[in-house]
Amino acid sequence: MSTVITNGTVVTASGTSRADIRIEGGKISAIGLGLATEADTIIDAAGRHLLPGGIDVHTHLSMPSMGTVTCDDFYTGHLAAVMGGTTSHIDFCLQPKGSSLKSALDTWHAKAEGKALIDYGFHLIITDLTEEVLEEIATLPSLGVTSIKLFMAYKGSLQINDTTLFRCLERARDAGIMTLVHAENGDAIELLVQEALERGQRAPIYHALTRPPQLEAEATGRAIALAEVLDAPLYVVHLTCEQALGRVREAQARGARVWGETCTHYLFFTKDDLERADFEGAKFVCSPPLREVQDQAALWAGLRDNSLSVVSTDHCPFTFDPQKMVGRDDFSLIPNGVPGIEDRMMAVHQAGVNGGHFDLERFVALTATNPARLFGLEGVKGSLAVGYDADIVVWDLQQAHTISNETNHGATDYTLYEGMNVTGKPVMALIRGEVVMDHGQLETAPGSGQFLHRAQV
Structure with a gap:
């Protein structure tokens, strides 16, 4: 099964480029243009940025x-x-x-x-x-x-x-x-x-x-x-x-x-x-x-x-x-x-x-x-590159949002950033190629997160 995120702008620590990302087996298998052909699932990220x-x-x-x-x-x-x-x-x-x-x-x-x-x-x-x-x-x-x-x-x-x-x-x-x-x-x-x-x-x-x-x-x-x-x-x-x-x-x-x-x-x-x-x-x-x-x-x-x-x-x-x-x-x-x-x-x-x-x-x-x-995760997490886990966040850099405890999701009863206006918000997140958050809706089940065995420094 393959997924392609298409029409997005890929951002890494070393540069930004217009590219599609193909995902297979939870890993990024290709980055380039025109990858959407013959994909099992296509995610259209037009106008959005793809960040690790x-x-x-x-x-x-x-x-x-x-x-x-x-x-x-x-x-x-x-x-x-x-x-x-x-x-x-x-x-x-x-x-x-x-x-x-x-x-x-x-x-x-x-x-x-x-x-x-x-x-x-x-x-x-x-x-x-x-x-x-x-x-x-x-x-x-x-x-x-x-x-x-x-x-x-x-x-x-x-x-x-x-x-x-x-x-x-x-x-x-x-x-x-x-x-x-x-x-x-x-x-x-x-x-x-x-x-x-x-x-x-x-x-x-x-x-x-x-x-x-x-x-x-x-x-x-x-x-x-x-x-x-x-x-x-x-x-x-x-x-x-x-x-x-x-x-x-x-x-x-x-x-x-x-x-x-x-x-x-x-x-x-x-x-x-x-x-x-x-x-x-x-x-x-x-x-x-x-x-x-x-x-x-x-x-x-x-x-x-x-x-x-x-x-x-x-x-x-x-x-x-x-x-x-x-x-x-x-x-x-x-x-x-x-x-x-x-x-x-x-x-x-x-x-x-x-x-x-x-x-x-x-x-x-x-x-x-x-x-x-x-912290021993290079080559696995932290970038968008072939062979890395497909941990990808789709950002809408134009979306306005006001941070508030009313719309936050943790167990505490306040946020320090109450009322802060931001422009730029994550709208979708994938972990190992699976969509786990889509426009504020949780799309995964408790227990889906995995323990990370990290490499030595």
Whole structure:
């Protein structure tokens, strides 16, 4: 059985051209003109653009955090993702204290089983590095997992020390695994939080004020230094500020194997949003926190010049009521995280491409091609080329849309982007050649998403 998408404009990270795409056996079998003859199914994409499906490499579905659990599971999160043009993601699998890595993975596989709508992989968060766990790192590629994550913040729960970071970087390097790091100085932050609470400073804005950019920059530089000593690959997640970006740029100039991502919300909002009235600022509490306008400018520049390689979401959704409301009288109790998996592609296209920061090819690189290349999916996902999975999103670049929680599809009760007007919207999505979304209608069943066995870095 063959499908041909005809009359569309194909966009990849390397160029744009008018072409048809033939799909056979879930893969792209040909790209060119005049391919519609003798196809079993023809999809007419006249006036539309064909982009590779978005890949979001930073999500937290059904994840325990701060005494609660993120409100999107592998069904609602995937539903939101595909409606926004994302067809694959890599979620964070959390190792509980005392658990093996394999046991943690089994738990996350069970979370996805029977619910997944899009294809998914896992990063493994290491929180408890025993000698057995250290040895287990080398076995992860055989399980399809080629990335680990370590937290330098959240003292007393997720935070690891420099010895653990160094040992994991070394073992991951030897196993062909990418190490991801949440870079904030958790020791200093813990003291600042306690001092703020003692002064009676309990509003959401103090979440940002107790996590200053200097502490992100310091931790970023420290993680890079350890990685450079070992010549280990390092990926700095959710980079927010000019100072931390400077550390990444300096390392890249030295030839270090260091990459950085930022997240959609850091491009659109600032710490001033945490001061919104009626506790609305709690909706914007995430870690690291939102920064300043000048940091946004620096991040856009980093996306243009490739100092930053990826725009992800850090989709970590909690409902405003009741989940965020738990911190009504104490900012340190507000669950850290914001939604964004449905909004990323449209918001970044609107501000990035329509706003003149970069072209459509760079948009594809930041949201699909680079994530695939960095995380073991090159040759399978992230581009439109012969032999790749036919993960294709049909975009109507002229369609106007207003982002609203009323029309979004996730489980949270708000979107940060409420009322944002965009021009350009995904109208159809295919995963491995099958139509899974058509003009806002879901066309696939829970359980159709597949686990991604990723290659070593």
